[in-house]
Amino acid sequence: xxxxxxxxxxxxxxxxxxxxxxxxxxxxxxxxxxxxxxxxxxxxxxxxxxxxxxxxxxxxxxxxxxxxxxxxxxxxxxxxxxxxxxxxxxxxxxxxxxxxxxxxxxxxxxxxxxxxxxxxxxxxxxxxxxxxxxxxxxxxxxxxxxxxxxxxxxxxxxxxxxxxxxxxxxxxxxxxxxxxxxxxxxxxxxxxxxxxxxxxxxxxxxxxxxxxxxxxxxxxxxxxxxxxxxxxxxxxxxxxxxxxxxxxxxxxxxxxxxxxxxxxxxxxxxxxxxxxxxxxxxxxxxxxxxxxxxxxxxxxxxxxxxxxxxxxxxxxxxxxxxxxxxxxxxxxxxxxxxxxxxxxxxxxxxxxxxxxxxxxxxxxxxxxxxxxxxxxxxxxxxxxxxxxxxxxxxxxxxxxxxxxxxxxxxxxxxxxxxxxxxxxxxxxxxxxxxxxx
Ligand code: DOR
Numbered sequence: 212x213x214x215x216x217x218x219x220x221x222x223x224x225x226x227x228x229x230x231x232x233x234x235x236x237x238x239x240x241x242x243x244x245x246x247x248x249x250x251x252x253x254x255x256x257x258x259x260x261x262x263x264x265x266x267x268x269x270x271x272x273x274x275x276x277x278x279x280x281x282x283x284x285x286x287x288x289x290x291x292x293x294x295x296x297x298x299x300x301x302x303x304x305x306x307x308x309x310x311x312x313x314x315x316x317x318x319x320x321x322x323x324x325x326x327x328x329x330x331x332x333x334x335x336x337x338x339x340x341x342x343x344x345x346x347x348x349x350x351x352x353x354x355x356x357x358x359x360x361x362x363x364x365x366x367x368x369x370x371x372x373x374x375x376x377x378x379x380x381x382x383x384x385x386x387x388x389x390x391x392x393x394x395x396x397x398x399x400x401x402x403x404x405x406x407x408x409x410x411x412x413x414x415x416x417x418x419x420x421x422x423x424x425x426x427x428x429x430x431x432x433x434x435x436x437x438x439x440x441x442x443x444x445x446x447x448x449x450x451x452x453x454x455x456x457x458x459x460x461x462x463x464x465x466x467x468x469x470x471x472x473x474x475x476x477x478x479x480x481x482x483x484x485x486x487x488x489x490x491x492x493x494x495x496x497x498x499x500x501x502x503x504x505x506x507x508x509x510x511x512x513x514x515x516x517x518x519x520x521x522x523x524x525x526x527x528x529x530x531x532x533x534x535x536x537x538x539x540x541x542x543x544x545x546x547x548x549x550x551x552x553x554x555x556x557x558x559x560x561x562x563x564x565x566x567x568x569x570x571x572x573x574x575x576x577x578x579x580x581x582x583x584x585x586x587x588x589x590x591x592x593x594x595x596x597x598x599x600x601x602x603x604x605x606x607x608x609x610x611x612x613x614x615x616x617x618x619x620x621x622x623x624x625x626x627x628x629x630x631x632x633x634x635x636x637x638x639x640x641x642x643x644x645x646x647x648x
Contacts, residue, residue: 222267296334375401403432455477
C-alpha cells in the first residue's frame with residue numbers, strides 16, 4: 212500500500228448501507244486518523260473533542276462498506292502492456308473497490324509461492340487497494356498436476372482457480388477439492404466444457420446462425436456447473452462458480468443451494484446488461500468468455516440475483532490491448548474491462564426494482580468478502596475505515612478514454628448511466644475522490 216496521510220472527516224447525513232449490521236439509515240460517520248470512530252444518527256461535533264474536522268454534507272448520497280471484486284485480471288506479471296497491479300488497482304479504487312482478488316492466468320502463471328509473493332510484494336509497493344491473489348489449481352493451468360496448495364496458502368493465496376480455463380478432468384477436480392479443503396482454500400470454478408465449447412466465439416443460438424459464427428452452447432457452462440456441484444457434494448468442499456451467464460446455470464445453482472450443497476456463485480454486469488444481439492456488428496469489444504447470452508438468460512440472471520442464488524457481482528475485469536481486440540472476430544481475445552463501470556450498471560438493478568440498495572451493496576462488498584474469507588465488507592467502528600461514498604443519482608456518460616485502466620475494451624463506452632463513486636477510503640486513507648476536500 213502507498214503511504215499517504217490518514218483521513219479525518221465527518222460525513223453528514225448520508226444513507227448508510229451496511230448489510231452485515233442490517234443497517235440502512237441516515238446517519239453521521241466520523242473518521243479520525245483513519246479510524247472509523249462512530250456511526251450515529253446525529254453527531255454533536257463539540258462532544259467529540261475534535262476541532263477543525265472537515266464536515267462533508269452527504270444528503271442524498273450513500274456510504275457503503277468498500278467494495279470487494281472477487282474476480283479481476285491484473286495481468287502482472289507478464290502482460291504489463293495491458294494492465295499492471297498499479298494501474299488495475301487505480302481503476303479499482305475509482306470504481307469504489309477497496310480490494311480485488313486477481314486471477315492466476317498471468318505469465319508466469321501464479322502456480323507457485325514465488326509468484327504469489329511477487330504479486331503481494333508488488334501490491335505492497337504500488338497498489339491503491341488490497342490485492343488478494345487467487346492461485347492456480349493445476350501447474351501452468353494445464354489441468355494435470357495439482358499445485359502445492361499449502362505453500363500457496365502460506366504465501367498469501369486466498370483461493371484456487373484455473374480461471375480462463377476449466378479443469379476438464381473430473382478426477383483432477385475431485386482431488387483439487389479434497390486437497391484445497393485441507394488448507395482452507397476455496398475452489399473457484401471456471402465452468403466450461405471445452406469439448407462442447409470448442410472453437411466457439413459467441414453464444415450458440417439464432418444470432419450465431421445469422422452471423423455465421425461458431426456458437427458456444429449454454430450446456431458447455433451448465434454441464435461443468437452440474438459436475439462441480441456434484442463434486443462439492445461428494446467431497447464436502449465448498450465450490451464457487453465464476454461468471455454465471457445462463458438460465459440453466461442459475462437453476463442448477465438454485466437447486467444445489469436448496470439441497471444444502473456448499474455452492475456460491477457470482478455473475479458480472481455484462482451478463483445482466485447485454486444480449487448477444489450486441490454482436491450484430493462484429494464488434495470484438497463484446498467478445499467475452501463465457502459469451503453474452505440471450506434475453507431469457509439475462510432475465511434469469513436477474514432473478515438469480517434477486518432471490519440470492521447469485522451471491523456476488525464481480526467484474527471479471529479482463530484488460531486487453533488493441534493488438535488482441537482490433538482483429539477479426541474469430542481471432543480476437545475474450546474479455547471486457549469492468550472495474551470502472553460496475554457500480555452504475557449494478558444500480559440499474561435497483562432502478563428496475565430487482566435489488567434493494569442494501570442487497571446491491573451486499574453483492575458488491577459483504578458477500579464476496581465472506582466467500583473469500585477476508586475481513587472486509589462491513590462498516591466496523593474502532594477499525595481502519597474501508598468505505599465507498601456513492602452518488603446514486605449522478606447522471607454521466609461512461610468514457611473509457613478517461614479510465615484509470617491501461618486498456619480500453621469497455622463494452623459500455625458511451626453509455627448514459629446513473630450513479631457514480633464519489634470517494635473510496637482504503638485502510639483509513641483516501642484512495643480516490645471526486646469530492647472537493
Ligand atoms: O473473457 C474472458 N477473459 N474470460 C476468461 O475466462 C479469461 C479472461 C481473460 O483472462 O482475458
